Amino acid sequence: MISVLDRVAALAIADELGHVFAASFDDGDAEHFATDQLPTHADRDDFKLVAAWKENVVGFAYGFTGKRGQWWSDRVAEAIGPELTAEWIGGHFEVVELAVLPEARRQGIGTELMQELMRDLPNPRALLTTYADDRPAPRLYRRLGWQLLVPDLGWGSALYGLDRGVP
Numbered sequence: 001m002i003s004v005l006d007r008v009a010a011l012a013i014a015d016e017l018g019h020v021f022a023a024s025f026d027d028g029d030a031e032h033f034a035t036d037q038l039p040t041h042a043d044r045d046d047f048k049l050v051a052a053w054k055e056n057v058v059g060f061a062y063g064f065t066g067k068r069g070q071w072w073s074d075r076v077a078e079a080i081g082p083e084l085t086a087e088w089i090g091g092h093f094e095v096v097e098l099a100v101l102p103e104a105r106r107q108g109i110g111t112e113l114m115q116e117l118m119r120d121l122p123n124p125r126a127l128l129t130t131y132a133d134d135r136p137a138p139r140l141y142r143r144l145g146w147q148l149l150v151p152d153l154g155w156g157s158a159l160y161g162l163d164r165g166v167p
């Protein structure tokens with residue numbers, strides 16, 4: 001089952017999400033995620049989190065509407081130059097995290113989470129950074145129609161964009 005969570009509902013299960021985060025990333029810190037990263041991002045415009053449940057949370061994805069002046073937007077803008085920045089940055093939906101517990105992978109959950117996260121968003125464009133090398137995450141994004149905008153931003157991450165075709 002996939003559910004859509006707003007700020008309050010997401011923060012209520014911050015510890016559970018932190019556990020999934022830490023189990024999904026080699027350097028993932030559950031406590032930092034639950035007490036710092038998630039609360040900061042949950043305050044951003046149009047914050048949306050989707051969670052996949054078996055008995056507990058087995059995966060989640062979240063994002064918000066990004067703008068210049070925010071750390072990620074400014075860092076990416078500096079790396080990609082003025083033309084791509086003007087086209088893509090500001091008002092974009094920023095996909096921040098996608099994570100599925102190792103034991104729940106390869107069952108379509110990550111794909112479903114991304115589809116649900118992107119459903120009915122008003123943002124004309126969406127952006128994310130992911131691994132520059134060949135891994136499940138970039139393969140998943142490409143399958144869902146994301147285009148590779150910059151193969152390597154300079155720190156081992158690739159920038160992907162989705163033109164959602166809405167005004």
Ligand SMILES: CC(C)(COP(=O)(O)OP(=O)(O)OC[C@H]1O[C@@H](n2cnc3c(N)ncnc32)[C@H](O)[C@@H]1OP(=O)(O)O)[C@@H](O)C(=O)NCCC(=O)NCCS
Nearest residue numbers: 024098099100105106107108109110111129130136137139
């Ligand atoms: C990336 C990630 C979220 C994908 O989650 P997932 O639930 O395994 O995703 P899916 O099941 O939708 O797809 C993954 C693979 O399983 C395959 N798959 C999906 N359903 C399947 C099924 N029923 N039987 C066999 N394979 C299946 C997909 O084709 C895909 O294959 P590919 O990697 O060879 O292209 C997960 O690997 C993860 O958490 N990785 C670590 C964190 C990470 O990298 N996050 C993204 C950071 S940008």
